[in-house]
Amino acid sequence: MKILIIEDEKALSESMVTYLTSESYLCEIAADYTTALNKIDCYDYDCIILDIMLPGGSGLQILKELKANHKLDGVLIISAKNSIDDRVAGLQLGADDYLSKPFHLSELSARIAAIIRRRNFNGNTQIKFNDLIIDTQAKLITLKNVPLELTRKEYELLLYFVSNKGRVISKNAIAEHLWGDDMEGNIDFIYTHIKNLRKKLMEAGEADYIKSVYGMGYKFATQ
Amino acid sequence: MKLLTKYNRVNIIATIIALLVSGICYYFFIRYELISQLDKDLKVEEMEIIDYVTLHRTLPNASSYKDQKIGFELLNNEPINRTVTSKDIFSREENEKITIRELVFPVQVMDKNFKVMISKSQQETNDLIQSILLITFTIVIALLLVLSIINRFLLNKLWQPFNATLLQLKQFNLTGKKELQLEQTRINEFADLNLAVGIMSNRVNQDYESLKSFTENASHEIQTPLAIIQSKLELLMQSENLEEEQGRNLQSIQEACTRLSKLNQSLVLLTKMDNQQFQQKELINAGKIINRLIKNYEELITVKQITIAINLAEDCDLTMNEMMADILFSNLVTNAIKHNIANGTIDVTLTRQQLIIRNTGPDLSTNPAELFERFKKGNQGSASLGLGLSIVKKICEQNNFSVEYRFEKPLHIVSIQFS
Numbered sequence: 001m002k003i004l005i006i007e008d009e010k011a012l013s014e015s016m017v018t019y020l021t022s023e024s025y026l027c028e029i030a031a032d033y034t035t036a037l038n039k040i041d042c043y044d045y046d047c048i049i050l051d052i053m054l055p056g057g058s059g060l061q062i063l064k065e066l067k068a069n070h071k072l073d074g075v076l077i078i079s080a081k082n083s084i085d086d087r088v089a090g091l092q093l094g095a096d097d098y099l100s101k102p103f104h105l106s107e108l109s110a111r112i113a114a115i116i117r118r119r120n121f122n123g124n125t126q127i128k129f130n131d132l133i134i135d136t137q138a139k140l141i142t143l144k145n146v147p148l149e150l151t152r153k154e155y156e157l158l159l160y161f162v163s164n165k166g167r168v169i170s171k172n173a174i175a176e177h178l179w180g181d182d183m184e185g186n187i188d189f190i191y192t193h194i195k196n197l198r199k200k201l202m203e204a205g206e207a208d209y210i211k212s213v214y215g216m217g218y219k220f221a222t223q
Numbered sequence: 224m225k226l227l228t229k230y231n232r233v234n235i236i237a238t239i240i241a242l243l244v245s246g247i248c249y250y251f252f253i254r255y256e257l258i259s260q261l262d263k264d265l266k267v268e269e270m271e272i273i274d275y276v277t278l279h280r281t282l283p284n285a286s287s288y289k290d291q292k293i294g295f296e297l298l299n300n301e302p303i304n305r306t307v308t309s310k311d312i313f314s315r316e317e318n319e320k321i322t323i324r325e326l327v328f329p330v331q332v333m334d335k336n337f338k339v340m341i342s343k344s345q346q347e348t349n350d351l352i353q354s355i356l357l358i359t360f361t362i363v364i365a366l367l368l369v370l371s372i373i374n375r376f377l378l379n380k381l382w383q384p385f386n387a388t389l390l391q392l393k394q395f396n397l398t399g400k401k402e403l404q405l406e407q408t409r410i411n412e413f414a415d416l417n418l419a420v421g422i423m424s425n426r427v428n429q430d431y432e433s434l435k436s437f438t439e440n441a442s443h444e445i446q447t448p449l450a451i452i453q454s455k456l457e458l459l460m461q462s463e464n465l466e467e468e469q470g471r472n473l474q475s476i477q478e479a480c481t482r483l484s485k486l487n488q489s490l491v492l493l494t495k496m497d498n499q500q501f502q503q504k505e506l507i508n509a510g511k512i513i514n515r516l517i518k519n520y521e522e523l524i525t526v527k528q529i530t531i532a533i534n535l536a537e538d539c540d541l542t543m544n545e546m547m548a549d550i551l552f553s554n555l556v557t558n559a560i561k562h563n564i565a566n567g568t569i570d571v572t573l574t575r576q577q578l579i580i581r582n583t584g585p586d587l588s589t590n591p592a593e594l595f596e597r598f599k600k601g602n603q604g605s606a607s608l609g610l611g612l613s614i615v616k617k618i619c620e621q622n623n624f625s626v627e628y629r630f631e632k633p634l635h636i637v638s639i640q641f642s
Contacts, residue, residue, distance in 0.1 A: 009447055009450070009451065011451045011454075011455070012447070012450055012451050012454055015451070015454030015455055015457075015458055016454065018458055019454070019457065019458060019461075022461075080446035080447050080450070100446075101446045101447060101449070101450040102446060102449040102450035102452070102453040102454075102480075102484050103450065103453070104453065104457060105453075105454050105457040105458070106457065151522065153521075153522050167461060168461055170456075170457065170460065170474070170477050171474075172477060172478065172481045173457075179519065179523070180553075181485065181488065189522075189523055189526045189527070193522060193526070213470060214465065214467045214469075214470025214471060214474070215470065215471055215474055216460055216470045216471070216473055216474040217460065217474075
């Protein structure tokens with residue numbers, strides 16, 4: 001899976017590369033408008049991470065170029081501006097998703113995974129993790145061919161974990177992913193949800209995949 | 224008090240005083256003139272009688288006409304002086320009291336002293352004075368009326384440029400981005416005023432613009448470093464051999480970073496609202512939005528074992544920005560959940576006119592009136608930002624809703640009146 005990161009802030013693009021590379025994505029960086037245009041002209045990417053404010057031009061212009069050339073690359077806009085106009089303009093121009101800075105890398109990774117899944121939905125929409133099969137189109141989870149009864153939030157939580165398997169995900173990232181930005185303050189309630197999901201997985205005969213890491217967050221891993 | 228009222232009051236009082244004084248002077252002057260005229264006539268009669276006496280050595284006949292009477296009286300040695308007086312007598316002809324002017328003087332006829340009394344009616348003089356005064360007063364009062372009406376119209380017209388400027392100032396809105404349309408006027412004072420107002424509004428506009436762009440730029444610039452910190456923290460968290468203490472430190476940094484970023488986002492939102500950037504309005508159904516929000520937070524309500532009673536009218540349609548509606552109701556609903564206690568209750572009632580959210584919660588340690596101010600929290604130690612309710616208030620202000628908070632132990636009650 002090839003990903004192009006169009007972002008002028010070096011420290012940030014490096015972080016993204018590090019995180020996404022270990023998810024076995026192949027990452028390239030374009031730090032300005034012209035480089036970005038050259039890259040999208042020459043290569044096809046599964047997903048393009050696009051910053052709107054770039055030296056030399058606007059990310060929205062790049063998006064227009066992409067659509068004008070009938071490119072099928074998925075596009076995720078990341079912007080510091082967090083303005084509705086940008087969001088609306090971006091999505092109307094055909095971007096797949098929008099993420100405002102600052103964001104959690106785990107959120108970025110989950111969104112990219114979702115975009116790539118949607119892009120090739122002719123193929124496989126199932127995610128496998130050991131005995132666990134998640135059908136993202138039907139929003140169904142089966143464990144050893146037995147359907148697992150989960151609430152909507154539990155389904156989203158499990159999908160989020162699987163999209164970031166082997167990673168430590170912070171509690172804030174989980175809270176924001178599930179309930180949006182409004183849940184400022186105490187987020188200890190996350191614990192109860194994790195506990196419930198863990199219980200359901202273990203009752204269905206699966207190993208305990210969800211591990212708590214030093215109060216920082218949780219990790220979904222086989223060991 | 225209006226300037227015109229004040230001006231008219233002073234004007235009328237001064238005019239009335241001047242009128243009274245001049246009226247009195249006028250009265251005495253006319254009276255003096257007319258009585259002197261009478262006295263002159265009397266003197267002519269006196270002369271005629273003295274001439275007659277000198278010529279004929281006898282008194283003329285006493286006479287009594289309507290307007291002039293002449294009478295004689297024999298004097299018994301007591302001398303009299305020549306006097307002219309006005310007095311009131313009863314007239315049988317007129318059957319009323321009348322005023323007469325009487326000249327009394329001595330005359331000697333053949334060693335006998337006589338008192339001669341010539342009287343003329345002063346009534347006509349009095350009538351004349353009355354008529355003159357009446358006409359004068361009528362004219363003056365008519366003049367006063369006409370003047371005050373002219374004044375009123377004239378002053379209104381004169382002040383028109385001022386009123387036009389005032390109207391512009393009242394409608395002046397920093398966020399409207401409209402320049403003041405000041406009328407041209409040939410009156411120097413108002414031209415000066417317009418010039419000063421124009422310069423001032425331009426300066427205010429410029430200051431506001433620069434402040435606005437500063438706030439916007441500052442918050443955008445903050446987002447990028449925050450994004451870097453956030454991403455590096457997450458990478459650090461993935462390190463294999465972290466010690467427990469390092470993990471906890473990372474978590475603290477992470478939380479602080481999240482708070483900072485949310486604070487920034489809230490401030491950006493408030494700034495945008497100040498800048499009226501959410502003007503696009505549409506018809507939204509409040510019941511549907513609140514229902515969706517409560518569904519979204521269902522699990523949190525269950526975790527806290529909160530009992531929730533929902534009573535949503537289906538016909539509460541509001542014309543407002545959709546995102547604003549979302550933020551408004553979301554803030555209220557999450558507040559009711561966040562600031563609740565275990566086994567607490569939430570009661571959401573929506574009618575066409577109002578939304579009332581009652582929830583249990585810990586006692587309030589600050590003044591309820593201050594809760595809507597920025598950075599005021601019910602509990603200073605809490606991790607919340609204290610911006611939620613000021614955002615609620617701002618949204619309500621912009622949509623002409625009235626919002627109210629009260630605490631009736633143990634219930635916190637927030638009510639919003641639409642329209």
